[in-house]
Amino acid sequence: MDNTIEVEGLVRDFAGTRAVDEVSLQVPAGHVLGLLGPNGAGKTTTVRMLATLLSPTAGRARVGGLDVVDQAARVREIIGLTGQYASVDEKLTGRENLILIARLLGMKRAAARARADELLVDFSLREAGHRPVQTYSGGMRRRLDLAASLVGRPRILFLDEPSTGLDPRARRDLWARVRRLQDAGTTVLLTTQYLEEADALADSIVVLDQGRVIAEGTAAELKARVGTRTLFLRLARADQADAAARQVATLTGSEPHVEGETLSAPVAEASLLPAVLRELDAAGIEVAELGLRSASLDDVFLSLTGQTGSGDAPADAAGDSGEDAA
Amino acid sequence: MNALDQTLALAWRSLVQVRRNPWELGDYSIQPILFLVLFLFVFGGAIAGSPDDYLAFVLPGVIVMNMLFVTVYVGHGLNTDLTRGVFDRFRALPIPRWAPLAGRILADVVKQVLCIGLLLIVGYLLGFRLATSFGHLLVMVLLVLTFAVAFSWVMVLVGVLARDPEHVQLFGFTALFPVTFVSSAFVPVETMPEWLQGFVQANPVSLLTEAARGLMNADGAVAAPALASLAWAAGIAAVFAPLSVWVLNRRLARG
Ligand SMILES: Nc1ncnc2c1ncn2[C@@H]1O[C@H](COP(=O)(O)OP(=O)(O)OP(=O)(O)O)[C@@H](O)[C@H]1O
Numbered sequence: 001m002d003n004t005i006e007v008e009g010l011v012r013d014f015a016g017t018r019a020v021d022e023v024s025l026q027v028p029a030g031h032v033l034g035l036l037g038p039n040g041a042g043k044t045t046t047v048r049m050l051a052t053l054l055s056p057t058a059g060r061a062r063v064g065g066l067d068v069v070d071q072a073a074r075v076r077e078i079i080g081l082t083g084q085y086a087s088v089d090e091k092l093t094g095r096e097n098l099i100l101i102a103r104l105l106g107m108k109r110a111a112a113r114a115r116a117d118e119l120l121v122d123f124s125l126r127e128a129g130h131r132p133v134q135t136y137s138g139g140m141r142r143r144l145d146l147a148a149s150l151v152g153r154p155r156i157l158f159l160d161e162p163s164t165g166l167d168p169r170a171r172r173d174l175w176a177r178v179r180r181l182q183d184a185g186t187t188v189l190l191t192t193q194y195l196e197e198a199d200a201l202a203d204s205i206v207v208l209d210q211g212r213v214i215a216e217g218t219a220a221e222l223k224a225r226v227g228t229r230t231l232f233l234r235l236a237r238a239d240q241a242d243a244a245a246r247q248v249a250t251l252t253g254s255e256p257h258v259e260g261e262t263l264s265a266p267v268a269e270a271s272l273l274p275a276v277l278r279e280l281d282a283a284g285i286e287v288a289e290l291g292l293r294s295a296s297l298d299d300v301f302l303s304l305t306g307q308t309g310s311g312d313a314p315a316d317a318a319g320d321s322g323e324d325a326a
Numbered sequence: 327m328n329a330l331d332q333t334l335a336l337a338w339r340s341l342v343q344v345r346r347n348p349w350e351l352g353d354y355s356i357q358p359i360l361f362l363v364l365f366l367f368v369f370g371g372a373i374a375g376s377p378d379d380y381l382a383f384v385l386p387g388v389i390v391m392n393m394l395f396v397t398v399y400v401g402h403g404l405n406t407d408l409t410r411g412v413f414d415r416f417r418a419l420p421i422p423r424w425a426p427l428a429g430r431i432l433a434d435v436v437k438q439v440l441c442i443g444l445l446l447i448v449g450y451l452l453g454f455r456l457a458t459s460f461g462h463l464l465v466m467v468l469l470v471l472t473f474a475v476a477f478s479w480v481m482v483l484v485g486v487l488a489r490d491p492e493h494v495q496l497f498g499f500t501a502l503f504p505v506t507f508v509s510s511a512f513v514p515v516e517t518m519p520e521w522l523q524g525f526v527q528a529n530p531v532s533l534l535t536e537a538a539r540g541l542m543n544a545d546g547a548v549a550a551p552a553l554a555s556l557a558w559a560a561g562i563a564a565v566f567a568p569l570s571v572w573v574l575n576r577r578l579a580r581g
């Protein structure tokens with residue numbers, strides 16, 4: 001059985017706009033790929049093409065060794081999809097929704113009921129299973145939606161922002177479930193805006209921005225690209241943030257990310273720290289907190305996507321600073 | 327599991343809601359009963375001399391009108407599936423692409439049978455007695471159902487084109503009201519101005535109602551209006567089935 005996903009030069013245009021622009025990616029069997037990107041990056045469009053819901057304008061994609069255009073019907077037999085927005089029947093109960101899908105997948109009546117009950121228990125929906133979905137909370141709907149995509153025990157699973165709207169506990173449950181599926185050999189492609197989630201789950205990460213792949217690699221590799229560490233600075237006064245940002249930019253060579261009175265910037269060398277303190281002090285900027293921490297994926301994300309608005313080669317601009325770290 | 331079982335599962339899905347919540351059926355059963363009773367006692371005297379005489383005339387008309395209104399729910403349900411993402415979930419499953427549509431239309435036929443049965447029972451309670459045979463009644467029901475299936479495709483088109491389910495209802499009922507009222511469903515065609523009579527006589531609602539009257543009351547021609555209604559049904563299906571599917575595929579391809 002071939003559980004891989006192979007995407008080559010995938011393009012999708014919508015009335016004038018290019019939503020997905022020459023995306024190529026590979027997911028080996030049994031791996032979890034995290035597709036990261038800001039709003040409008042093309043994550044959903046990519047997933048919908050891979051799940052045979054949308055035809056590509058150009059390029060090719062094979063899911064489980066099957067072409068998503070020419071062999072769409074067979075692709076549907078091996079995939080599960082949880083879309084970005086809940087797609088369950090509001091008028092049916094949770095249990096009826098799952099039974100319907102099980103029946104459509106060819107299960108006999110008794111088997112369909114058993115599978116539905118099993119999933120309801122798994123997703124803590126046993127009590128709610130007999131109520132119409134209309135009465136569910138957002139998180140319950142989301143869990144039902146996830147359960148619905150697992151009814152047929154798919155070999156390849158697409159999850160479009162699966163943890164949006166889940167509380168922290170439900171999110172941890174979801175992560176545990178994805179890991180279990182992975183252990184059982186399921187290939188998972190998930191999109192997310194939570195970098196923590198990609199960090200926790202994904203074997204490899206592809207960062208999309210404006211339809212293009214701007215970075216890819218493991219979480220560790222991506223962190224290494226923006227510098228081993230991040231300079232973290234909190235000022236006593238927010239109105240000095242701009243002045244401080246200029247100082248930090250000249251010292252570290254990269255534009256810091258400013259949020260209120262806090263600044264962060266990737267740095268290659270720890271020895272920069274005293275210099276930063278000296279320069280800021282000389283400029284009369286009051287520092288409340290200063291430190292170095294290892295780069296989080298958030299730093300990666302911001303430094304990769306933050307610069308694409310103006311520049312043309314964002315990936316490389318951010319990429320060369322910390323090759324020494326791994 | 328084959329395509330037929332899948333279609334049945336999808337039809338079950340549309341019907342199970344009704345079973346759990348019979349008021350859902352109220353949408354399209356209370357209303358025609360109300361129409362029947364109102365027409366009978368408000369217009370009966372003026373149109374036919376007395377409510378009792380009017381009942382046999384108007385009951386087939388209300389059955390036909392209600393059949394048309396119930397088809398609106400095919401479009402309403404389809405549009406709900408499209409706008410709420412349920413249709414996408416079905417499309418990502420290994421089922422034939424036409425199965426969700428076929429399931430809806432099949433479920434609609436069951437609802438139609440329930441509604442016709444209900445109207446016949448209420449008619450009976452109000453004093454209606456069949457002047458023909460049970461076999462004639464069965465033919466009437468089959469004729470109305472055949473037309474319903476054909477006409478469902480018009481509502482599939484409306485369901486695909488509409489922005490949201492509310493607009494399907496708004497547009498569906500707004501378009502159906504003049505079509506049903508400018509017919510001989512409730513008022514004899516002879517009482518209308520001459521310039522209107524040509525339109526009324528060609529209206530499939532009139533033709534179907536007249537065939538149903540003949541089959542229930544044994545008071546008029548059956549073959550001619552029945553064949554004309556079937557011709558209309560065939561024509562509507564021939565135009566709207568491919569058109570709806572084409573527009574649906576275009577909508578889905580747009581993303
Ligand atoms: N059906 C459509 N018609 C026109 N444009 C579309 C359509 N679907 C998506 N787009 C455009 O394509 C681009 C990518 O959209 P997409 O939904 O794939 O982004 P995303 O990465 O999933 O974003 P988000 O994080 O907000 O869900 C956006 O600019 C969007 O406006």
Ligand SMILES: [Mg+2]
Binds near residue numbers: 043044045084160
């Ligand atoms: Mg999206």
